[in-house]
Amino acid sequence: MMSLSDLKDRDLGKPGNLGRDQYEFDLKMELLGEMIKTVRKERDLTQEQLGALVGVKKAQISKLERNTKNVTLETILKVFNALKANIRFSVQLDRKDVEVV
Numbered sequence: 001m002m003s004l005s006d007l008k009d010r011d012l013g014k015p016g017n018l019g020r021d022q023y024e025f026d027l028k029m030e031l032l033g034e035m036i037k038t039v040r041k042e043r044d045l046t047q048e049q050l051g052a053l054v055g056v057k058k059a060q061i062s063k064l065e066r067n068t069k070n071v072t073l074e075t076i077l078k079v080f081n082a083l084k085a086n087i088r089f090s091v092q093l094d095r096k097d098v099e100v101v
Contacts, residue, residue, distance in 0.1 A: 029067070032076070037065040041084045053082035 002010070004019055010019040040050050040061075047061040054061070055078070064079065080087045 033065045033067065036076075036079055036083070039080075039085050040065075043083055045083075050082060051077065054078045 008020065008023070014020060015024075038070050040047070044084075045053075046058075047065070048058040051058045053063045054075070056075070060075075064075070077087075
């Protein structure tokens, strides 16, 4: 019996490996699209209505819900703002000696 983490390590490589990192990124983007769709439906909005609130066409909202890989952060923020949903981003740096001036 292997854990999911062990299976990912075996099949995709350890965290930090390009294949593993791409897998994790794609999974997070897919989840983001699902979150947008879920919140939109909870707010009783169609894709067309949400698009009108954001200033894009229905097709863009549909694309966003299916695949968030080619969407700007600005668009994602606009969508969640239109949905009146709070979002939090976490930035994790590999190097701890980074200084921001």
